[in-house]
Amino acid sequence: MINEHQLVKDCLKGKPIAQKALYEHFSEQMMGVCYRYTKSVTDAEDVLQEGFVKVFHYLGQFRGEGNLGAWIRRIMVTTAINYLKKNSPYQYDLSFNSDHQGFMHPVSPDNPEMTLDAKQLVDLVRQLPPGYQTIFNLHAIEGYTHVEISAILGIHEGTSRSQYARARNLLITWLQKENENPKLVHYVRS
Incomplete structure (x- = not known):
């Protein structure tokens, strides 16, 4: 176990x-945080590197009042969002077009016979269109x-709510299909 307070002090001294x-x-x-927001390991590594540059740059602003890991995580999330906004493969319109509408119908949640491990869930979330995934x-x-998401992404709160609901319904649909057929056909993005 590391002493985070001492570690921060030593980092600030340039050790x-x-x-x-x-x-x-x-x-x-x-x-893992960076990978959840990107579509490749290479992009996640870029976000991680950029995030740690920011961590070391702003470490003097860490007051030690909260958890260091949570503080770093917030920087990584912000860095990942900014990466998505400025890199063309991730630029997206959060309003989405009608090509996705077939997947957005309400589905009854929580089939008790479904079992899913964390890796499967992460894999499914990563298949979502970038806006839904984010x-x-x-x-x-x-x-x-x-409200916070709308401020971070510069969208309306209602857009955030509807995109979350659509993402959730799409995941439920996939989970139900996977339960019927373990060889889930991956969603193909246009």
Whole structure:
């Protein structure tokens, strides 16, 4: 177990061994955060690297009042969102066109016979269109409210709510299909 308070102090003094320790302690967990928002390991690694640059740049602003891991996670999420906004493969219109409408009907949730592990869920979430994926991650995983999401993404609160509901319904549809046929045919994005 590391002493986060001392580690932050040593990092602020510019001690390379402390910086390496901080990176090694949090990088695997933060890679998972970055990967949830991107569509490739390479992109997730880019976000992770950019995120840690910001962590070390702003470490002096960490007051030590909360959990260091949560503080770093928030930086990684913000970095991932900014990465999505500025990289053309991820630029998207959150209003989505009618090509996705067939997947957005309400579905009865929670089939008790369905079993799913965390990796399967992450894999399914990563198949969502980028806008759905981003909003689902921010709300369901990170715990942001729709008001916060609307501010982060520059969209209306109602758009956040509807995109989250559509993402959730799409995931439920996929889970139901997977339960019927374990060889889920992956959603093909246009």
